[in-house]
Amino acid sequence: MEPTEIDQYSQDMKNRLRRIEGQIRGVLKMMEEEKQCKDVITQLSAARSAIDRSIGYIVAKNLETCIRESNVNGEPTDELIQQAVQMIVKSR
Structure with a gap:
């Protein structure tokens, strides 16, 4: 699945x-400043969540582009959708 x-x-x-x-x-920086573990973990969780959202966004935009191209070329899109689902599942 490559646009x-x-x-x-x-x-x-x-x-x-x-x-x-x-x-x-x-x-x-928080770690270097010896901030509390709870605060560091909270920020790491926020970063992980942002990464997960970014993965979903990138896969969705890529899928959208690939489906548009497939429709123009009269090609089936089932495999593209399956690949996108696998990418999202794999990233978890």
């Missing part, structure tokens, strides 16, 4: 990952 568009990752997707990168840097 043929040259820029398959939108600026929004990249911005999401940059925010996650900032969250992780913040967690490292």
